[in-house]
Amino acid sequence: MLRFNLIVAVSENFGIGLKGDLPWRLKSELKYFSRTTKRTSDPNKRNVVIMGRKTYFGVPASKRPLPERLNIVLSTTLQPAELPSDVVLCPSLEEAMKHLEEETLRDQIENVWIVGGSGVYEEAMASSRCNRLYITKIQQNFECDTFFPSIPDCFREVPPDADTPVGVQEENGIKYEYKVLEKRE
Ligand SMILES: NC(=O)c1ccc[n+]([C@@H]2O[C@H](COP(=O)([O-])OP(=O)(O)OC[C@H]3O[C@@H](n4cnc5c(N)ncnc54)[C@H](OP(=O)(O)O)[C@@H]3O)[C@@H](O)[C@H]2O)c1
Numbered sequence: 001m002l003r004f005n006l007i008v009a010v011s012e013n014f015g016i017g018l019k020g021d022l023p024w025r026l027k028s029e030l031k032y033f034s035r036t037t038k039r040t041s042d043p044n045k046r047n048v049v050i051m052g053r054k055t056y057f058g059v060p061a062s063k064r065p066l067p068e069r070l071n072i073v074l075s076t077t078l079q080p081a082e083l084p085s086d087v088v089l090c091p092s093l094e095e096a097m098k099h100l101e102e103e104t105l106r107d108q109i110e111n112v113w114i115v116g117g118s119g120v121y122e123e124a125m126a127s128s129r130c131n132r133l134y135i136t137k138i139q140q141n142f143e144c145d146t147f148f149p150s151i152p153d154c155f156r157e158v159p160p161d162a163d164t165p166v167g168v169q170e171e172n173g174i175k176y177e178y179k180v181l182e183k184r185e
Helices: 027-038 053-058 093-100 118-126
Strands: 004-010 015-017 046-052 069-074 088-090 109-114 130-138 155-158 169-171 174-183
Touching: 004 015, 004 027, 004 118, 027 046, 027 109, 027 130, 027 169, 046 053, 046 093, 046 118, 053 069, 069 093, 088 093, 093 109, 093 118, 109 118, 118 130
Parallel strands: 004 109, 004 130, 046 069, 046 109, 069 088
Antiparallel strands: 130 174, 155 174, 169 174
16 A cells, blocks of 8 residues: 655644745745655655645745646646646545556655645545654744644654754744654554
């Protein structure tokens, strides 16, 4: 069974978004997101990012689809013609995973990343396919209209990957820390 990880930046009041955008500007954090979701050990493979319709269209037009990764957008209302031809449209998370498990694609991909938003995160964390949660904990409250769901009890903190900056980071006066949680079987 193909598994996935989830990656999110969340404020102290559990916020993740405001008016279709991120509530904060953290350049280094965005670079961490990019590096983490692009990284493969096999140079012949690439990773997948799966996101809801609003998250996809929340990415600035010049920066989407997210480069060097296969972008999958979940939607029950979009038509394929509304997305670039290299973006895959799927009507559910499970359909997306089944698509990736097809023989022709399976050998070309290494890691699958769930990148939001709220409902997709909730479904992902409840799934047996979910392995790790890469959570940037922003140590500040922000005005938000979209929130991260509560984390099921089965996740435990594990040491982050070797290239992850350790300890409290600070940018624009905003403090944050990179955490990794893993599902305990
Ligand atoms: N802080 C972070 O790390 C982070 C990460 C991601 C997003 N965000 C922020 O969060 C906000 C967007 O998140 P959101 O929760 O509002 O929306 P979203 O999950 O990105 O998009 C919601 C839409 O996606 C589709 N969808 C979601 N789950 C689906 C499923 N399982 N199957 C089929 N379609 C599905 C539906 O589209 P249809 O209505 O077309 O069916 C739904 O209306 C933005 O502000 C964004 O900037 C923050």
